[in-house]
Amino acid sequence: MQEDNPQFESYLASAVAQATRVPCPARFAEALEYAVFPGGARVRPRLCLAVAHANGMPDPLLAIAAAGAIELLHCASLVHDDLPCFDNADERRGKASVHKAYGERLAVLVGDALIVLAYQSLMNQASNVLSAPALISVHQCISKSVGAPLGICAGQAWECESDIDLHAYHQAKTAALFIASTCVGAASAGQDPALWQLLGDRIGEAYQVADDILDACADAAITGKPVGQDAIHGRPNAVSVLGLDGAVQRFKLLVSEGIDAIPECAGRPDLQRLVRAQAESLLPKKLVLRAA
Amino acid sequence: MQEDNPQFESYLASAVAQATRVPCPARFAEALEYAVFPGGARVRPRLCLAVAHANGMPDPLLAIAAAGAIELLHCASLVHDDLPCFDNADERRGKASVHKAYGERLAVLVGDALIVLAYQSLMNQASNVLSAPALISVHQCISKSVGAPLGICAGQAWECESDIDLHAYHQAKTAALFIASTCVGAASAGQDPALWQLLGDRIGEAYQVADDILDACADAAITGKPVGQDAIHGRPNAVSVLGLDGAVQRFKLLVSEGIDAIPECAGRPDLQRLVRAQAESLLPKKLVLRAA
Numbered sequence: 001m002q003e004d005n006p007q008f009e010s011y012l013a014s015a016v017a018q019a020t021r022v023p024c025p026a027r028f029a030e031a032l033e034y035a036v037f038p039g040g041a042r043v044r045p046r047l048c049l050a051v052a053h054a055n056g057m058p059d060p061l062l063a064i065a066a067a068g069a070i071e072l073l074h075c076a077s078l079v080h081d082d083l084p085c086f087d088n089a090d091e092r093r094g095k096a097s098v099h100k101a102y103g104e105r106l107a108v109l110v111g112d113a114l115i116v117l118a119y120q121s122l123m124n125q126a127s128n129v130l131s132a133p134a135l136i137s138v139h140q141c142i143s144k145s146v147g148a149p150l151g152i153c154a155g156q157a158w159e160c161e162s163d164i165d166l167h168a169y170h171q172a173k174t175a176a177l178f179i180a181s182t183c184v185g186a187a188s189a190g191q192d193p194a195l196w197q198l199l200g201d202r203i204g205e206a207y208q209v210a211d212d213i214l215d216a217c218a219d220a221a222i223t224g225k226p227v228g229q230d231a232i233h234g235r236p237n238a239v240s241v242l243g244l245d246g247a248v249q250r251f252k253l254l255v256s257e258g259i260d261a262i263p264e265c266a267g268r269p270d271l272q273r274l275v276r277a278q279a280e281s282l283l284p285k286k287l288v289l290r291a292a
Numbered sequence: 293m294q295e296d297n298p299q300f301e302s303y304l305a306s307a308v309a310q311a312t313r314v315p316c317p318a319r320f321a322e323a324l325e326y327a328v329f330p331g332g333a334r335v336r337p338r339l340c341l342a343v344a345h346a347n348g349m350p351d352p353l354l355a356i357a358a359a360g361a362i363e364l365l366h367c368a369s370l371v372h373d374d375l376p377c378f379d380n381a382d383e384r385r386g387k388a389s390v391h392k393a394y395g396e397r398l399a400v401l402v403g404d405a406l407i408v409l410a411y412q413s414l415m416n417q418a419s420n421v422l423s424a425p426a427l428i429s430v431h432q433c434i435s436k437s438v439g440a441p442l443g444i445c446a447g448q449a450w451e452c453e454s455d456i457d458l459h460a461y462h463q464a465k466t467a468a469l470f471i472a473s474t475c476v477g478a479a480s481a482g483q484d485p486a487l488w489q490l491l492g493d494r495i496g497e498a499y500q501v502a503d504d505i506l507d508a509c510a511d512a513a514i515t516g517k518p519v520g521q522d523a524i525h526g527r528p529n530a531v532s533v534l535g536l537d538g539a540v541q542r543f544k545l546l547v548s549e550g551i552d553a554i555p556e557c558a559g560r561p562d563l564q565r566l567v568r569a570q571a572e573s574l575l576p577k578k579l580v581l582r583a584a
């Protein structure tokens with residue numbers, strides 16, 4: 001995304017700079033930057049902007065602000081997920097995790113501050129956006145996807161229950177932010193977000209299955225984070241349930257269902273191609289071919 | 293506040309109920325409730341509503357939603373401050389802290405979800421409020437007070453620096469949410485929040501000094517949380533700097549400055565009386581008399 005969309009990266013940099021300016025404590029400022037840059041694949045904002053684009057992108061500023069809020073919330077969730085009390089992950093995005101690099105206290109605060117910054121940076125655009133109802137709709141979709149009972153906080157909390165609702169767990173932990181990406185992309189273009197939920201849901205589940213496959217099969221050099229974590233933490237993993245080939249088949253089915261679910265809009269064919277290409281890049285080619 | 297303002301408590305209960313409804317994981321739902329109810333003195337929302345009231349309270353719904361967001365953010369900050377990596381506090385509001393009662397993982401997630409809920413519940417009122425600019429102003433004041441570089445996240449982060457800016461630390465850690473309370477109360481009534489900053493600043497610092505005094509002198513039965521924590525954690529404390537009488541004098545000066553800073557408005561005399569009464573209730577009477 002860094003190369004693809006310098007406008008988005010520069011928006012994100014200016015949002016973070018708003019938080020790190022004087023008198024922000026120096027190490028905290030450094031840790032905030034570190035948690036957001038350099039980014040991963042920026043999959044969620046990319047999806048959000050692609051959906052906005054497919055709908056004519058009438059308000060590019062709102063679309064970018066919405067995509068930025070989603071990425072900031074995603075970064076916050078990674079920082080908190082990596083904490084010692086959760087995954088206790090040493091690495092993320094090919095470098096030390098935030099708590100390893102800056103300590104646990106700053107990692108908690110970085111996550112908190114990024115949640116706030118997501119909302120703050122979105123709302124800072126209030127006087128520049130073309131449609132207040134579209135901004136409100138974006139805000140509401142985002143909140144739904146990160147909070148409780150349906151968002152990523154609730155998803156993570158399922159791991160603390162003795163009796164897990166697996167569907168609700170996956171929906172909330174991974175799919176929710178993908179659903180937000182598609183819904184918010186549509187909402188930023190004045191469209192009904194509900195029509196775009198199924199695309200986000202399927203892509204989100206496909207992404208979770210791909211993540212499970214990589215966790216079970218790949219090495220850390222590919223993923224940029226420790227592998228084999230699901231087995232270590234006793235978490236459900238699609239490979240342990242369906243086998244490797246079954247998981248790859250499931251992944252392909254979900255991607256197809258997602259692509260079919262794209263509503264009629266001016267940019268539908270382009271968006272279908274883009275979603276397929278993005279999805280295929282998630283798994284090593286030899287895995288996809290093996291299951292064919 | 294519970295007795296004083298059942299309307300506010302019932303608003304807060306319905307906001308939390310939105311997060312804890314099915315399919316929220318059961319223990320997570322319980323922990324969310326536990327973190328908000330029963331409340332402490334609800335000092336910040338009380339101050340926010342008092343300022344709104346002094347300005348004629350033209351939009352009670354927005355004032356209550358704003359006060360609710362501030363209280364939810366305050367609760368979130370308490371839950372995260374009590375975590376093992378920060379204060380490692382066993383008690384809060386006279387009962388076990390959230391991480392003691394529900395574990396560290398749920399405590400992290402409860403804090404995160406309450407931040408989200410603060411914004412979500414505020415924005416859920418978007419279609420009911422009388423003035424969109426007032427809502428936006430409320431949203432911006434709140435973000436400023438909790439994020440970085442000036443909000444409570446940044447304030448807490450000062451504790452992780454080797455070189456502490458003491459003024460910025462106190463401003464951000466404690467005063468910020470009081471400043472938000474006065475500014476947001478004014479903004480909800482369509483007034484310029486900047487005029488109400490000094491009141492919040494002085495009351496916030498007074499509250500911090502009172503907290504320092506209680507931490508140094510009182511016992512846990514009075515405060516409902518462990519005492520002597522500043523000494524244990526090597527944190528700055530007004531009593532260690534100014535002595536007990538000096539700290540009480542400082543407290544009284546700050547309260548007077550705050551009261552003097554209340555801008556001209558219809559309810560100024562009532563608000564002055566209320567602020568004085570609230571402030572005086574913060575310290576045991578014998579301490580205040582001793583320093584007189």
